[in-house]
Every structure is written in structure tokens, then in C-alpha cells.
Amino acid sequence: MSVGGVVTAAPSRPEVDYAAAPWQRVPIYVIGGTVVAGILLPLVLTRISIGDYLITLLILFFMQAVVAQSWNLIMGYGGIYSFAQVALFAVGGWTTAVLAHSLGWNPFIAMLFAPVVALLAAVGIGLPTLRLRGVYVVLLTLAFHELARVFAVTGPRFISGGGYGLVSVPTFQFGNVIGQQRTIYLYYLAMVIFVIATFVIWRVIHSPLGVAVTALRDSETYGVSRGINQFRIRLILFAISAFFTGLAGGYMTHYNGGISTSVFDFSRLIDLLAMIVIGGWGTFAGPILGAAIIIGLDQYLVAIGDYRALFEGLILAVIAVFAPQGLWPVIRKTYDKYLGPEQQPAPAPASAAAHAETRNEDLK
Amino acid sequence: MSTQFVQAVWGGVLFGSVYGLMALGLTLVWGAVRLLNLAHGALFVVGAYAAYWVVSFLHLPILVALPFGVLAAAAFAYLMHIIFIRPVIGKPGFDNSTLVATVGISIAVSAAALLIFNPQYKVVPPVLSGSTIVAGVQITYQGLLVIGTSLALFAIVYAFLTYTRLGMAIRAVSQQTEAASLMSIPVVQTYGIVIAISGGLAGLAGVLLSPSFFLSPNSGFNPMIQALIVTIFGGLGSVRGALVAGFVLGVFESFVEVFYGVGWAQPGVFILIILMLIVRPNGLFGIGEVKRL
Amino acid sequence: MLEVKGLVAGYAGSEVLQGIDLVVHDREGVIVLGPNGHGKTTLLRAITGLLPPSAGQVLLNGKDITRWRPDVIAAAGVVHIPQGDLLFPEMTVLENLVMGAYNRATWSERNVRLGHVYELFPWLKERGGQLARTLSGGERRMLALGRGLMSKAQILLIDEPSLGLAPLTTQQIYASIQTVKESGMSLLLADENANHVAGLADRVYLLETGMLVREGPADELLRDKALLESYLG
Numbered sequence: 001m002s003v004g005g006v007v008t009a010a011p012s013r014p015e016v017d018y019a020a021a022p023w024q025r026v027p028i029y030v031i032g033g034t035v036v037a038g039i040l041l042p043l044v045l046t047r048i049s050i051g052d053y054l055i056t057l058l059i060l061f062f063m064q065a066v067v068a069q070s071w072n073l074i075m076g077y078g079g080i081y082s083f084a085q086v087a088l089f090a091v092g093g094w095t096t097a098v099l100a101h102s103l104g105w106n107p108f109i110a111m112l113f114a115p116v117v118a119l120l121a122a123v124g125i126g127l128p129t130l131r132l133r134g135v136y137v138v139l140l141t142l143a144f145h146e147l148a149r150v151f152a153v154t155g156p157r158f159i160s161g162g163g164y165g166l167v168s169v170p171t172f173q174f175g176n177v178i179g180q181q182r183t184i185y186l187y188y189l190a191m192v193i194f195v196i197a198t199f200v201i202w203r204v205i206h207s208p209l210g211v212a213v214t215a216l217r218d219s220e221t222y223g224v225s226r227g228i229n230q231f232r233i234r235l236i237l238f239a240i241s242a243f244f245t246g247l248a249g250g251y252m253t254h255y256n257g258g259i260s261t262s263v264f265d266f267s268r269l270i271d272l273l274a275m276i277v278i279g280g281w282g283t284f285a286g287p288i289l290g291a292a293i294i295i296g297l298d299q300y301l302v303a304i305g306d307y308r309a310l311f312e313g314l315i316l317a318v319i320a321v322f323a324p325q326g327l328w329p330v331i332r333k334t335y336d337k338y339l340g341p342e343q344q345p346a347p348a349p350a351s352a353a354a355h356a357e358t359r360n361e362d363l364k
Numbered sequence: 365m366s367t368q369f370v371q372a373v374w375g376g377v378l379f380g381s382v383y384g385l386m387a388l389g390l391t392l393v394w395g396a397v398r399l400l401n402l403a404h405g406a407l408f409v410v411g412a413y414a415a416y417w418v419v420s421f422l423h424l425p426i427l428v429a430l431p432f433g434v435l436a437a438a439a440f441a442y443l444m445h446i447i448f449i450r451p452v453i454g455k456p457g458f459d460n461s462t463l464v465a466t467v468g469i470s471i472a473v474s475a476a477a478l479l480i481f482n483p484q485y486k487v488v489p490p491v492l493s494g495s496t497i498v499a500g501v502q503i504t505y506q507g508l509l510v511i512g513t514s515l516a517l518f519a520i521v522y523a524f525l526t527y528t529r530l531g532m533a534i535r536a537v538s539q540q541t542e543a544a545s546l547m548s549i550p551v552v553q554t555y556g557i558v559i560a561i562s563g564g565l566a567g568l569a570g571v572l573l574s575p576s577f578f579l580s581p582n583s584g585f586n587p588m589i590q591a592l593i594v595t596i597f598g599g600l601g602s603v604r605g606a607l608v609a610g611f612v613l614g615v616f617e618s619f620v621e622v623f624y625g626v627g628w629a630q631p632g633v634f635i636l637i638i639l640m641l642i643v644r645p646n647g648l649f650g651i652g653e654v655k656r657l
Numbered sequence: 658m659l660e661v662k663g664l665v666a667g668y669a670g671s672e673v674l675q676g677i678d679l680v681v682h683d684r685e686g687v688i689v690l691g692p693n694g695h696g697k698t699t700l701l702r703a704i705t706g707l708l709p710p711s712a713g714q715v716l717l718n719g720k721d722i723t724r725w726r727p728d729v730i731a732a733a734g735v736v737h738i739p740q741g742d743l744l745f746p747e748m749t750v751l752e753n754l755v756m757g758a759y760n761r762a763t764w765s766e767r768n769v770r771l772g773h774v775y776e777l778f779p780w781l782k783e784r785g786g787q788l789a790r791t792l793s794g795g796e797r798r799m800l801a802l803g804r805g806l807m808s809k810a811q812i813l814l815i816d817e818p819s820l821g822l823a824p825l826t827t828q829q830i831y832a833s834i835q836t837v838k839e840s841g842m843s844l845l846l847a848d849e850n851a852n853h854v855a856g857l858a859d860r861v862y863l864l865e866t867g868m869l870v871r872e873g874p875a876d877e878l879l880r881d882k883a884l885l886e887s888y889l890g
Contacts, residue, residue: 081463128638128641128642132641132645134400134459135394135400135596135600136596136641136645138400138402138463138592139589139592139593139596139637140637140638140641142589142592143589143593143634143637146589146630147630147631147634150627150630154627266471266585270467270468270471273464273467277464281460281464306475306478306479307475307479308475309471309472309474309475309478310471310472310475310476310479312468312471312472313467313468313469313470313471313472313473313474313475314468314472315468316464316465316467316468316471317448317464317465317466317468317469317472318468319464320448320460320461320462320463320464320465320468321447321448321451321452321461321465322451324457324460324461529759529764532748532752532755532756532759533756533759535745535747535748536745536748536756536759539745539746539747539748540743540744540745540746542707542727542739542743543739543743543744543745544728544745544756545706545707545726545727545728545731546705546707546727546728546731546736546737546739546743547728547731547756547757547759547760547804547808548728548729548731548732548759548760548808549728549756549759550726550728550729551728
């Protein structure tokens, strides 16, 4: 495994390509099976009475999972404490809404612009912000969130729709299809977006960029000493994260037929945070798992009304302190222990080298 | 002197005192514990609602409710330290854990306030009522109290940090944590004390400010954002930075608001802080980052 | 008075100290000599609680202080004057000194103790208002030493007192330490070279890659130039 090259051979860029493609890590039949299941699922669900509701839940899951993964990419992997995720989602959503609503563009075309504008906005925020340390990023992204919210509420009419957001935005049209069949097409569109986003994020995490980011996150001194340009990497991650988040925002706008300022509510941010924290901070599958849990529990969560925020807040705090690794690593360990084949222990060269660095400093 | 000018000055000084008060607790905690306390706004809310409860349910005067609110907020902050912060001190995931934990606590407190009291705005009685007109501008006595309290607290905290044994210990811990423990200063215990003090300060801000801005479960969020901005502008960990930055930003915002309209106030401050971060990232009085535990 | 038994300590899965046994008796000056990177600092940090040991024991007058917190160990009289001084940069000279007397037992008599420290380093009194971070290397070292003396120390652990200092200042520092020792203080000094320690040392240990390889009376070991050279280069 060339991962060892990070420590010993000292190349100027870490090399990892063995796991760049998912099918080299996870057995291909698992991936293939999941995809096929995903394709067949709505056809099965339409046969049962609550099937339609479940399909809409799945659509919601796909979109939330995309945003959660995107946020986890910068926060969990990149160590960038950004609170602009929801605002970027809104930027994407508003872009496509305005294009479709005011300019009359076809939703499919308009949606393609959502990620682009979100990416531009992210680069705009990122340039001054990402050079700075953690706490400043928190502040500036929170400030951006507020600014975006205020702008959406009080901005010019074609954006703010008088303070409530834009309603009666054209929705996706699949020919003349309506009803259940249309829902199924919406599902497939959402699924495609989810698959693309998941695949790209996987590639990024397992690419030299991803390894560099993890190295930086674990030990800044080590990463910098290896010639890794922290700012550029953070900016790239931030842009990728914004791209898919904006895309999700664009999809949801046309799915819902509008976008309202309630999208800025902190409860949305908390839900996303909960997905990442409960699922597994800084892991690949964690946010997906977390999204599945939160969306899956959605009906029950709505039922408890105002208690929802109370529980979510407490659970977030408790998990962050007492089980910070989240659920996914636990599941993974259990699987490996009882069901998995004999595996070679995966070395963690970046962290070990980082500790070596610190140790050498302390020995003097 | 034009009415507008006086209005801008009054608003600025009032805002400034408020921001300074909120920022003081935040900057103390950052300086000593290197903790970004995103539950600071929640402490504001705890203090305010505790005082409200004393006034509305126990029917006691606001002068009794005020210290009660302060103590409630301080106690809550200390509890938060024991349960959620102390366990992760010294661990590598400290920053992540505390960030998420304080956000979670913030949400939980808002939700609890919503459940215990209802979402309607609450009226917390001012300690001083009435006002006077100066150069055509209404000057409330409560406003004067807020300004006076803020300045007094800065002076008290400054004296405390400079001349008392505990205050010096807090400074020592902020500057060189290992050396502090070698001086037999109990570092973690000191963290708890600082967090409790900052809670009390936030609670005080909550009780004093709520009469001017209606109290609702989400009231803590904006003051906290302002506090964060002021803290960074003044320099993380710097007490005098919080004071000066509070007034600079308060006056700036007030003038922008009076002469250019409310809509420009927030963006104006935002631009100002970006400029500061570009020109002088450590803030007005920030010192370079010092070693933590 | 201070006993270390089988001490094993290190960082993140790699042990630096491989089982250290040493003793410092009352009023004794013990030197641990060793090249850089072999564990001197780790040893001192492990004794004073800044680094939790993985195995072994540290005993102070028979009491097991191995797992004690550093502030408690300091309060018990084991005073560590660390490598790099670790002064409080934004505090004045006077404030740094005063912090040395933080412990309740010493706080009330801090002015008396200040007097003693001023006898050793008179300039500290004149420049009491100067910020610590503006001091020169030698001045910092003296301040660190003075600060350590403000407490009721039973034993002083000093980590490389001459590190980074000019020759003249180095002499001053060691002379001061000698004065302190002569007043009856027990001493555990970690050092890289044997040049100035002769007056301070009663016994010497030689530390190599985390293990004590030699021990003996100072006059014996310190005179053996060949031995020292092979160790310290």
C-alpha cells in the first residue's frame, strides 16, 4: 500500500490511489446491489398503501444526505467550522427559483445553475474566511447566514417575494406525467443527484486531496511541513461542498414548488448537525446513516412537536462529549468483529507521523 | 447639535455598553479556557427568564430578581462546565466536541424556554423606569443604568484580574497553562470559575437588556452574534479589547443606522470586521496565540 | 526524599523512559546528565505530573505522588523550573514572581519571600514593572528561577538551566543555583553538559536513550573526562 509513502519516502504529495474507486474498497456486488435496490424500490413501494409517503421520505433523505455529506466533508474531514451550509442551500434554491419564476426558464435548466451560483458564493465567502483559524470561520459563516437571511427577507421583490420567499415556482415537468408516476420520476432524479454527489465525495475523500486534508486536520504542523497548501485545499473542499448543497437546494425548490425563508431556521441547521454527529463525524457513511435516522424518525419527531428541539439539542451535546465518534464507527466495528472477513489493520500513517513530530519536539 | 447626531451617539453608547457586557464573558472564557462558548446566548436567556419567573410567579421586585437571574445563569454555566466541558478538557477532540455541545445546549435551552414559558414575548420590568429628553432625544434611565453597569463591571473585572489572587490565577491560566499548574494553580477548577463568572455576566446582560428588547426563547442569539463580533474585533481574550471594540462597533452601527437606515447596519458591521480580519487578524488588542494545555 | 522507581513514560504509544530508578536525599544535589533527546525533560515532566507515567512510581517522603495532578505536586513542595522558562508573557516581572507564591501557604508571606528572591537577583526588584516577554534570555532564566523560589519548595527540579544562554549569564545562573543549594535545598538538575555542575552535585546519573546507565558520586564521575566525552560528545 503506497500510503506508507506518506511517512517514509517523503514524496511532495501523498499518494493514495488504491481506494479511489469505491468498488475497490467495498465489494462491488454490495454497491451494485444497493443501486439496483434503489432503482427497484419505488416500484415496490407503490404497491403498498403508505408507499407514496415512503417515497417522498426517501426523496427527502436523498437531498438531506447530500447536504449532510457536503457539510461533513468540510467540517468532519476538513476541520472547517462553517455554519454557512444552510445559507448556501438557500442560495442554490433561490437561484433556480428566480431563474424559473422571473425569467421563465425550464426548471431542469435552471436547476443546473443553482450549484454554480452556490459555488461562487462559497468561493466569495471562502477567500477571506478560510485563511483564518477555526473560531473566525464560525463567526464569519454565521454572519453570512444572517446576512443571507436578512437579504432574503428584505431584499428586492423578485427575491424576497414580499418577505415570505418565492412561491409558485414552476416544478419539474416530466412530459405529461402526473401523480404517482411523476413521484417516481422525481425519486429517480433525486437518486441520481444523491449517487453522483456520494460518488464524487467518496473520490475526493480517498484522493490525494482527501488524504492531505485528513493529515492537516490531525496535525497542522505535519501537513504544512509536507508542503500541503492548507488554504487552497480548504477552498476546494468548500467549493465542492457548496456545489452539491446548492444542487440539493435547487432540486428541493422545484420539488416543493417554491422556497421560503423558513429554510434559514436554525432547526434545519440543527437537523443537519444531528445527522453528522449521530451518524459519525468525519466518517464517510456517517452522515448518510444520520440522515436516514433523522428522516426515518421524522414522523415521530414531528409528533413530539416542541420537544424535538429540546431532545435534539441534548442528544447533540451528549453525543459530542461522550460518544464523539458517532454511530457509524460502532456499527462498523461490530460488523468487522462478527461478520467481516479477516482484515489487515489499516495503518494511520498521517496521525502516527503527527505524533512523532510532537514527540520529537518535546524530547529536546 | 443636531438631534440625529445626539441620537446616534446615545444609541452608540448604549449599544456599545450592551455589546461590551456580552463580549466580556465570552472573551474571558476564550482567554482562559480556549473555549468558544456558543451557549453564551443561552446563558443570557437563562438569566432573563429566571428573573422574569421571579417577578411574574414569585411576585418579587425586579431588584430581587436581578441577582437571582445572575446566579441562575452562573450556576447553569457551571453545570454546563461540569457535564459537558470538563470531560473533554485536554482531549484532542475538544474543539469539535465543545462546538457541537454548546450549540446543542443553546438549542435545548431555547426549546426549554419555549416549553416552560410560551413563545409569546415576555415583559421583564426595567430596574429604572422613566426617561428624560436631552437635545430632542429620549434618554431612558434604564439605558443609563445599562451603560453605568457595563462600565462598572469592566472596571470591577479589570481590578479583579489585576489585583486579586484568583484574578491573577485566571490570567496566568490564560497565558501559560502548564506554568500555571506548576505554580499550584488548579487549572480545571479555574476553568469552572471563569465559566461561571461569564455565565453570570451573560445573565446580567439578559436581565438588564430584556426590558428594552422583548424577551423570547430566541432572544439570546443576536446578542451572542454581536458579542462574538465584538470579541474578535477587540481581540480574543482581551478585556480592554472587549470594552473598546464594544463601543467602537456600537457607535459605528448606531451612526450607520441613523444616517443610512437600519438595513445597512448589519452589512456595515460585517464589512468592518472583514477589514479588521484582513488588516489585523488578532483584533485591536489581541496578543499572539499562546500555548494551551 | 524523592524516590523514583521503575518509571516508564512517553508519548502516544512510544515510551521514552524505559524504567528509571533514582533517588534524591534531603539536601542533596543530584544531576542527571544526558544528551539532547534522551529523556531528561520527559523525566522531569513525568515526576511533576505534567506527563502521566505509564508505569512506575514517584514517592515524596514515602508518599506515592505518581498520579497526582501537577498543581497538587507543586503544592506539596516539588517545584519544577521548566525548560523554556514558561513565564507568563503578558505579566510583569513582579507579577510572575508573585504567581510563584500562589499557594495559600505562601501567599500571605509573599512579600517576605520576594525579599529573599531580591537578595539573589536584585535587578528583579528594579525592573518589577517590565513585561516578561520583553526580557532577554538570561533575564528570563533568572526570573524563572526566582519565581520557582517563591514557593515553599522541598526540592527544586531544574531543566537545563544554561540552555541558550551566553557564557557569562550561564555562570551567574549556576552560581545562583549553588547559593540556593547551599541554603539547604534539595536539587534535581537535568543538564546536557557537565561544565558548571561540579559545585552543585553530590551525585550524578547518566541518562542514555531513556535509561540510567551510570550512577555515582559527583567527584568521581565528573572527573572522568573520557567517560563524559563519550556520553555527551
